[in-house]
Structures are given as structure tokens and as C-alpha cells.
Amino acid sequence: MDRYERILSLHRILKTARYPVTVARLREELECSRATVYRDLAFLRDALMAPVVGDGEAGFRYDAEEAGRFELPGLWLNSDELHALLAAQQLLARSGGGVLSSALAPLQARIEKLLDEHSAGKRWPVERVRVIPHRGRRMDEQAFRTVCSAVLQRRQLAFDYRARSTDEKTRRTVSPQRVTHYRDNWYLDAWDHDREGLRSFSVDRISAARVLDATARDLDEAELDRQLAGSYGIFSGPARGVATIVFSAKAARWVADEHWHSQQQGRHLPDGRYELKVPFSASRELLMDVLHYGADAEIVDPPALREQAKSLLQLALSNYER
Structure with a gap:
């Protein structure tokens, strides 16, 4: 352990100790000699102005009244x-x-x-260190920074929005609530003043964003979670049902460790398969994720969602029958 790390470790030991720490323990913790312990204590006290008190017999600690206020100057990392x-x-x-x-x-x-x-x-x-972005979308940096500023300053925000589903461009005035990073993309959760309701906007579809002088309307965190995180996916809305999906024994080795939803329920079946239950509202995103597993996943309930999956699979199969 070099001196940099010894000083950092010594500081952390003394700061968290409830009773004086003996030199013997410090030697063991810092992996150094008795003389080095005393040199490091002197440097910590005299050069860094740490509130070190005690002696070689009783042990050392930080002064109780000063310990909570003292931190090493600068940024110290092991x-x-x-x-x-x-x-x-x-x-x-x-x-x-x-x-x-x-x-x-x-x-x-x-x-x-x-x-x-x-x-x-x-x-x-x-x-x-390898980082592989997956299906991230191009986004205007200025729009992103303006959105973040409005969220943190608690100010209303005006912007043009082109919905991906309809390609329709509209002008929105919103009270931003929070920004969400989801699957390598950023979204804005906001109260839409014209539509008088909570909406989620894909930030990469926002343009001409401008922070307004008006103070943003604040919604309770519990209400935000109920409306926007209650069911499956980023554009979820309140949950309207619970989907039951059964995965093959092979897929279970992956799915059992995956986080699909904060309120998910999962269990291993006697034959090695895995049953997962997740609340959902809009089915599109859930169907996408289930069909990703192909023949290793089956929607058991509700029947309407099962039929949707069946129809999508039949349509996909028809592309290969030409």
C-alpha cells in the first residue's frame, strides 16, 4: 500500500472509529511499520489539519466534536x-x-x-473497458440540455414535438417533472398544459425547446410513479392488467435474473420453466420483449394479449411464405 492509500485508509479508520484505535491495529490495517504509522499520523494532523487526538498507549482517534466536520482536502480516492x-x-x-x-x-x-x-x-x-451502446437514437445536444435545465430549475418548457407513431408535429407547453434514461435513450416526463395530463416525450423528437419564465407545476412523486411507472414500459400509464409469461427452462437461466418491472413476480416451475407476471397497460412494448425470446416464451394470460402475440407471429411468418 503506497502512502496515498495509507493516508486515505487512516483517515477512514479514525473517522468511523467509536473508540481509540491502537497502533498495533493501525499497523495491521495499513500494512506498515510502527514508525510509518506515527509519520502518517503526524502528516494527517500537522499537514492536513485533521483533529487527531490520543497517544501510543491509549490509541488514536478523531476529536468527537470535530470528526463530523472534517474531510480530507481535495478529492481522495483509493x-x-x-x-x-x-x-x-x-x-x-x-x-x-x-x-x-x-x-x-x-x-x-x-x-x-x-x-x-x-x-x-x-x-x-x-x-x-468496452462500452457498446444498443439502439440509442441520435439526439440534439442543445435540446437535451434545455430540457434538463427546465427540469432542474423547475420552470415551464415550450417545444415542438414530432410524435414517432403519427409523425405529426405539435407545439407543446409543459411542466417538466423528470428526465428518464431508458434503454439507451432519454425521455421527458411532464404535465402537458394543453392536454391537462401527464405525458412522456422522447427527447430525440423534441426541437426548438425554450425554457419559460413561468414556474413549473410540481406533481407528487407517488402520483408520477402511479401514472408513469405503474405498468410495463416507458409509455405505460396506469396498469390495466397483469401478463403471465412462461419461459422455457433454457431461457429461465436469463429471465430469472432480469428486471422487467418493479412489481414483477416470478417463480420457477417444477419442470424447470420460469413463470413471470408483470403489470401492463399498453401492450406494444411488452409484446416486443416477449417475442424477442421466440419459441422460448409463451404468453399464458390474459387471452387478449395471447391472441395479439399469435397474430403478430402469424404476420411475421407470412413474410417468409412468398
Whole structure:
């Protein structure tokens, strides 16, 4: 353990200790000699102004009144945290289609500087962290930043919106509630003032966005979750039913570990198959995910949803009968 990590570990030990910590324990925790423990304690107290009290016989700790207020100056990370930060930095840099690139450029530069300082000239193999965006859509960075500003400033927002389902362009005035990242894409949950209801908007379909002076109407978090997270998918609405899907024993090895919905119920069947129950309102997104599993998934209930899946499969099959 190098000195940087020893100082960080020593700080964390003393900050969380309820009783004085002996030098013997510090030697064991820091993997160093008795003399090194005393040097590090002196550096922590004299150079970093830590509230270290105690002695070699009774042990050391932070002064109880000062411990809660004291933190190491600057940003201190151990190797594991630094490696995790490096992975997160690569995730930011390589995902999202570059929509956050310019806004986060100063932060990324500071992260890279921190990595360089800690590596002592050693090159970090960033290519070992692989990020593969999946079906992310192109998005206007300025529109995204305007949407986020309106959400955080709690101001109303006006924008042009072209619905993907109808390709119709409309002008909307909304009270933004929150932004949601879902399946590599961003959505805005908002109260639509013209339609007097909650709506979810795909941010990549928003243009000419402008933050207004008017204060946004705030909706209770519980109401937002009831309306927008109560059933399956991003454009869910209140749940109108529960779908029961049975997966083959082979697919069960994947599905049993997957999160489909916050209120899902799953169980292994005696023959090795897996039964999953999820609340849903609109069926389109749920059907898409079930059909992704092909012959390894079967919708058992409700009958109407089962018939929808059957019709879609028949239509798909007809494409191959020419």
C-alpha cells in the first residue's frame, strides 16, 4: 500500500472509529511499520489539519466534536475507487451518442488529470473497458440540455414535438417533472398544459425547446410513479392488467435474473420453466420483449394479449411464405 492509500485508509479508520484505535491495529490495517504509522499520523494532523487526538498507549482517534466536520482536502480516492471512476468515465465518453460530450468535457479533463497524478506516469489501459451502446437514437445536444435545465430549475418548457407513431408535429407547453434514461435513450416526463395530463416525450423528437419564465407545476412523486411507472414500459400509464409469461427452462437461466418491472413476480416451475407476471397497460412494448425470446416464451394470460402475440407471429411468418 503506497502512502496515498495509507493516508486515505487512516483517515477512514479514525473517522468511523467509536473508540481509540491502537497502533498495533493501525499497523495491521495499513500494512506498515510502527514508525510509518506515527509519520502518517503526524502528516494527517500537522499537514492536513485533521483533529487527531490520543497517544501510543491509549490509541488514536478523531476529536468527537470535530470528526463530523472534517474531510480530507481535495478529492481522495483509493485504487478500487479510482478504477471504478475510470470505468464510469469511459461509460460517459462512449455512450449516449456524444450528447453529453461538450457539457462534460471539463469534468472529463479533471478525471483524466486525477488518473494521471495517481498513476505516476503509468498508462491506464482504457481500451480494456468496452462500452457498446444498443439502439440509442441520435439526439440534439442543445435540446437535451434545455430540457434538463427546465427540469432542474423547475420552470415551464415550450417545444415542438414530432410524435414517432403519427409523425405529426405539435407545439407543446409543459411542466417538466423528470428526465428518464431508458434503454439507451432519454425521455421527458411532464404535465402537458394543453392536454391537462401527464405525458412522456422522447427527447430525440423534441426541437426548438425554450425554457419559460413561468414556474413549473410540481406533481407528487407517488402520483408520477402511479401514472408513469405503474405498468410495463416507458409509455405505460396506469396498469390495466397483469401478463403471465412462461419461459422455457433454457431461457429461465436469463429471465430469472432480469428486471422487467418493479412489481414483477416470478417463480420457477417444477419442470424447470420460469413463470413471470408483470403489470401492463399498453401492450406494444411488452409484446416486443416477449417475442424477442421466440419459441422460448409463451404468453399464458390474459387471452387478449395471447391472441395479439399469435397474430403478430402469424404476420411475421407470412413474410417468409412468398
